[in-house]
Amino acid sequence: MLARASARVAKCNPGNVFQVRHASSKEIRFGCDARNQMLAGCNRLADAVGVTLGPKGRNVVIEQPYGSPKITKDGVTVAKSIELGNRMMNLGAQLVKQVASTTNDIAGDGTTTATLLARAIFREGCKAVDAGMNPMDLLRGINLAVEKVLAHLNSVTKNVTTSEEIFNVATISANGDKVIGKLIADAMEKVGRDGTITVSEGKTLTHELELVEGLKFDRGYISPYFITNSKEQKVELEKPFVLLYDKRISSVKSILPVLEFIVQNQGSLLIIAEDVDSEALATMVVNKLRLGLKICAVKAPGFGDHRKAMLHDIAVMTGGQVVTEETGGSLEDAHQMPQMLGRAKSVTVTKDTTLVIEGGGEKATIDERCDQIRVSMEQTHSDYEKEKLQERLARMTGGVAVIKVGGASEVEVGEAKDRIQDALCATKAAVEEGIVPGGGTALLYASETLKTIETTNYDQKVGVGIVRNACKQPCKTIADNAGHEGAVVVGNLLREADPTKGFNAQTGEYVDMMAAGKDSRTKARRGSEEEREM
Numbered sequence: 001m002l003a004r005a006s007a008r009v010a011k012c013n014p015g016n017v018f019q020v021r022h023a024s025s026k027e028i029r030f031g032c033d034a035r036n037q038m039l040a041g042c043n044r045l046a047d048a049v050g051v052t053l054g055p056k057g058r059n060v061v062i063e064q065p066y067g068s069p070k071i072t073k074d075g076v077t078v079a080k081s082i083e084l085g086n087r088m089m090n091l092g093a094q095l096v097k098q099v100a101s102t103t104n105d106i107a108g109d110g111t112t113t114a115t116l117l118a119r120a121i122f123r124e125g126c127k128a129v130d131a132g133m134n135p136m137d138l139l140r141g142i143n144l145a146v147e148k149v150l151a152h153l154n155s156v157t158k159n160v161t162t163s164e165e166i167f168n169v170a171t172i173s174a175n176g177d178k179v180i181g182k183l184i185a186d187a188m189e190k191v192g193r194d195g196t197i198t199v200s201e202g203k204t205l206t207h208e209l210e211l212v213e214g215l216k217f218d219r220g221y222i223s224p225y226f227i228t229n230s231k232e233q234k235v236e237l238e239k240p241f242v243l244l245y246d247k248r249i250s251s252v253k254s255i256l257p258v259l260e261f262i263v264q265n266q267g268s269l270l271i272i273a274e275d276v277d278s279e280a281l282a283t284m285v286v287n288k289l290r291l292g293l294k295i296c297a298v299k300a301p302g303f304g305d306h307r308k309a310m311l312h313d314i315a316v317m318t319g320g321q322v323v324t325e326e327t328g329g330s331l332e333d334a335h336q337m338p339q340m341l342g343r344a345k346s347v348t349v350t351k352d353t354t355l356v357i358e359g360g361g362e363k364a365t366i367d368e369r370c371d372q373i374r375v376s377m378e379q380t381h382s383d384y385e386k387e388k389l390q391e392r393l394a395r396m397t398g399g400v401a402v403i404k405v406g407g408a409s410e411v412e413v414g415e416a417k418d419r420i421q422d423a424l425c426a427t428k429a430a431v432e433e434g435i436v437p438g439g440g441t442a443l444l445y446a447s448e449t450l451k452t453i454e455t456t457n458y459d460q461k462v463g464v465g466i467v468r469n470a471c472k473q474p475c476k477t478i479a480d481n482a483g484h485e486g487a488v489v490v491g492n493l494l495r496e497a498d499p500t501k502g503f504n505a506q507t508g509e510y511v512d513m514m515a516a517g518k519d520s521r522t523k524a525r526r527g528s529e530e531e532r533e534m
Helices: 033-051 075-078 087-107 111-130 133-155 163-173 178-191 253-265 280-292 305-320 333-339 363-379 383-397 410-433 439-451 457-468 474-483 486-498 522-530
Strands: 060-062 070-074 196-201 210-213 216-218 235-238 242-247 269-276 293-300 344-348 353-358 400-405 435-437 503-504 509-514 519-521
Touching: 033 075, 033 111, 033 383, 060 075, 060 280, 060 353, 070 075, 070 410, 087 111, 087 410, 087 439, 111 133, 111 196, 111 353, 111 474, 111 519, 163 178, 163 253, 163 410, 163 519, 178 196, 178 210, 178 400, 178 410, 196 353, 196 410, 216 305, 216 383, 235 353, 242 253, 242 344, 253 269, 253 333, 253 363, 269 280, 269 305, 269 344, 269 474, 280 293, 293 344, 305 353, 305 363, 305 474, 353 410, 363 383, 363 519, 435 439, 439 457, 439 474, 439 503, 474 486, 474 503, 503 522
Parallel strands: 196 400, 242 269, 269 293
Antiparallel strands: 060 070, 210 400, 216 353, 235 344, 344 353, 435 519, 503 509
């Protein structure tokens, strides 16, 4: 039996027992005391995250609620696992955690650098405020400095153009693992730089690369209650049915036949529709939470005629039909359900994207649909329309590269999967926005450009100085983690004043970072600078 969302409210009667709960009190603190405790929490988190930075950074072991402990060198994973007992200290830790998470969302990498920058700015900012300086003037100075640093990073950015450069970026991001670097470079070569690459757990001792048929579009789950993988905040459906509807799903009555069919067949369901209204959405969520029904609803991609065309593309890929009133179709036609619903090997849905792997459509039908799109491209005179047709054709023919992570144990596979995902995100960021000299070198030399920045008062000048000192922290920490004296390394590089030179923490030598293949992603560095906390 399907559970239904109910809006009825229980009536009061003399037999009812009511329990009154008092809201917990709020602790309010001001000034130096509040800042010091928040800074202490910020330092605890930044110290734990900072040890992972660089080629000789350490791994961190994280206790799990169940199962084996997690071993990782990923800064944002370490940050997300930290909860402090002291509420004020935890507040400071959460602020910096937000910086790492946002940088990870923007660039997929650079989270440890972002954490170190945030801590340095927060720490020096607290000192300045305690000394009596105006917080708003400090912030104005910080903003001026950040704009200057971003301009410098953009000026020294180099585009990634060759497979060798892609291999180098991926290898560096995977802590020098050339096997992972080659996997990612090969995957990008097969599906293109804008193609879809996913990472999943394999069943062998070695990593494997597989090219499968798939389709990805930029729409995520309508409700987070559909999430099945809470750790990665995504919905994962195995061998789901796929329902395609070109209108809004507005009533419970219209969706019940589909839900009953899924329950009877003990399957899972992906719904792609124009939208889902609150009543129908509540019914889906209730059945997911109470009955364990594996279901997810997403909005159809595109707009107008383009949306209808995309729905028909997905129908062809999955072997289903678009339920549309134009052909007399209805969601309530239970006897037509097997013909209407498409199939797929798996579906992964995040808050922003939906990925359908190995749809159940026949190859001949898919090829025919692709030929129709090509003919439309030849006949259209609109550049906009031609661009949309090219996007549709690329989605249907590009395929999806799947990197299957191997290992001898669950812990080993988990650690390798984190590294591969980090390296993949870093490589995509590098391809999108270019690279700069690595090892903290780009930020270090960017700090020197702040010497000449003009401010209107002394407090703003101090704000600029805060950013200038913060930009030195990544290079210093990388050297410290490699067993060298970070302050000495920073001093030597600044005295030499050669923007191409940096410290190779792997070998302990001062080298031309670009020539040595030691680079960083501009997008990650830019995201680190933009996500600052004061």
